[in-house]
Amino acid sequence: MRKILVIGAGQSGLQLALGLQSKGYEVTLMSNRTADEIRAGRVMSTQCMFHTALQHERDLQINFWESQAPRIEGLGVSVAAPGSHEAPEGSQRAIDWVGRLDGYAQSVDQRVKMAGWMETFAQRGGQLVIHGAAVSDLDFFAGRYDLTLVSAGKGELVSMFGRNPARSPYDAPQRALAVSYVHGVGPRPEHPEFEAVRCNLVPGVGELFVMPTLTTSGRADILFWEGIPGGPLDAFQGVTDPQEHLDLTLDLMKTFLPWEYARATKAELTDANGTLAGRYAPTVRNPIGRLPSGGLVLGVADVVVANDPITGQGSNSAAKCAASYLSAIVERGERPFDEEWMQSAFDRYWNTAQHVTKWTNAMLGPPPEHVLNLIGAAGQLQPAADRFANGFDDPSDFENFFYEPEKTNAYLASLTS
Numbered sequence: 001m002r003k004i005l006v007i008g009a010g011q012s013g014l015q016l017a018l019g020l021q022s023k024g025y026e027v028t029l030m031s032n033r034t035a036d037e038i039r040a041g042r043v044m045s046t047q048c049m050f051h052t053a054l055q056h057e058r059d060l061q062i063n064f065w066e067s068q069a070p071r072i073e074g075l076g077v078s079v080a081a082p083g084s085h086e087a088p089e090g091s092q093r094a095i096d097w098v099g100r101l102d103g104y105a106q107s108v109d110q111r112v113k114m115a116g117w118m119e120t121f122a123q124r125g126g127q128l129v130i131h132g133a134a135v136s137d138l139d140f141f142a143g144r145y146d147l148t149l150v151s152a153g154k155g156e157l158v159s160m161f162g163r164n165p166a167r168s169p170y171d172a173p174q175r176a177l178a179v180s181y182v183h184g185v186g187p188r189p190e191h192p193e194f195e196a197v198r199c200n201l202v203p204g205v206g207e208l209f210v211m212p213t214l215t216t217s218g219r220a221d222i223l224f225w226e227g228i229p230g231g232p233l234d235a236f237q238g239v240t241d242p243q244e245h246l247d248l249t250l251d252l253m254k255t256f257l258p259w260e261y262a263r264a265t266k267a268e269l270t271d272a273n274g275t276l277a278g279r280y281a282p283t284v285r286n287p288i289g290r291l292p293s294g295g296l297v298l299g300v301a302d303v304v305v306a307n308d309p310i311t312g313q314g315s316n317s318a319a320k321c322a323a324s325y326l327s328a329i330v331e332r333g334e335r336p337f338d339e340e341w342m343q344s345a346f347d348r349y350w351n352t353a354q355h356v357t358k359w360t361n362a363m364l365g366p367p368p369e370h371v372l373n374l375i376g377a378a379g380q381l382q383p384a385a386d387r388f389a390n391g392f393d394d395p396s397d398f399e400n401f402f403y404e405p406e407k408t409n410a411y412l413a414s415l416t417s
């Protein structure tokens with residue numbers, strides 16, 4: 001059977017390793033951390049995944065936490081009224097609606113999922129190597145495998161894959177990220193009967209995402225600030241004490257989004273590793289890495305297409321990339337995984353990924369007037385709210401009603417005529 005080496009045990013690497021294993025490939029997975037280290041380590045993401053991505057996990061029967069994780073049935077958008085944070089007692093929402101998802105979304109803490117998947121991979125007879133791979137390791141190992149896949153996220157190995165400037169409009173981070181996992185958030189008064197991700201936009205300042213998750217200590221909520229660099233939310237760099245991180249998160253919520261703060265006054269961190277802060281530049285890379293000895297490796301998911309998490313797409317994309325590559329590998333049969341095949345495997349994934357990148361990069365900039373109109377109109381037009389929400393599952397639909405004023409206007413007119 002063909003031998004495949006997978007570097008990096010995240011969403012894409014583990015999904016691919018488990019998928020290839022189930023199809024009889026001889027898979028070696030190299031991870032820089034053990035399952036226990038991942039489980040006891042720092043949170044890595046907010047990892048909200050929508051229907052299509054979750055279905056890829058179901059297809060491989062690795063949706064082990066589906067019955068325990070909260071079902072996220074809606075996606076809400078609130079926009080703080082201009083100037084409201086200057087007079088917090090009068091703070092209001094200029095916009096507030098929730099769209100219903102056709103299929104539910106779920107967030108399973110990557111510490112739970114990756115640790116569990118890694119153990120499953122080993123129990124099923126997979127070769128698990130705990131080692132942080134360097135380029136020299138890849139050079140040594142790659143020749144012994146039919147195919148080497150680099151799914152090491154945004155780590156140092158990305159340097160093997162050249163940046164694609166035509167597909168990477170930003171060369172610096174567009175948001176400062178600050179995540180807190182908490183217990184004790186109260187029910188959502190707007191729609192207590194179902195769970196939702198809430199996107200709270202503070203124009204010119206940033207966004208707060210609030211979502212339920214399943215973490216190492218059970219059900220929890222995530223408070224996730226995305227701050228425009230240099231602005232008032234860009235305040236977490238250098239904060240090392242987790243409690244201080246949470247206090248700052250809550251203070252900023254009180255100032256900018258008092259309706260979200262009202263639910264969170266009793267919030268407590270899930271654990272001492274329940275916070276994360278950082279930033280990175282969204283980057284699309286060339287998919288093929290060339291090793292010093294001339295061997296070729298194929299980049300997977302974040303290695304080749306890393307978008308800002310403002311649209312919550314990275315894990316979804318990682319699942320879609322893994323599913324797409326799995327099909328491409330199986331279809332290849334016994335033929336060589338050469339450069340042409342690698343490029344075609346990536347191009348097939350890019351057919352989906354390009355829509356994610358285009359939409360995410362658009363959401364990072366100030367919204368044009370027709371987008372503001374669309375988001376505003378969704379408060380009165382439930383089909384528009386629902387369609388926007390379901391765009392998180394399939395961002396290609398935004399081509400039909402989001403980017404061009406004519407298409408947005410025609411869509412809104414079709415709902416009111």
Ligand SMILES: Cc1cc2nc3c(=O)[nH]c(=O)nc-3n(C[C@H](O)[C@H](O)[C@H](O)COP(=O)(O)OP(=O)(O)OC[C@H]3O[C@@H](n4cnc5c(N)ncnc54)[C@H](O)[C@@H]3O)c2cc1C
Binds near residue numbers: 009030047315
């Ligand atoms: C704050 C934040 C919030 C997010 N929220 C969401 C969200 O709500 N929804 C969503 O879909 N996405 C979200 N994302 C993005 C998502 O987490 C990532 O895009 C996704 O995890 C990428 O999967 P991956 O398999 O490419 O890489 P990763 O999940 O990063 O996995 C890579 C793995 O490789 C390992 N590794 C690195 N270097 C080496 C090496 N040299 N040798 C061996 N192993 C190595 C790493 O330790 C890691 O385990 C968020 C990201 C952040 C930062």
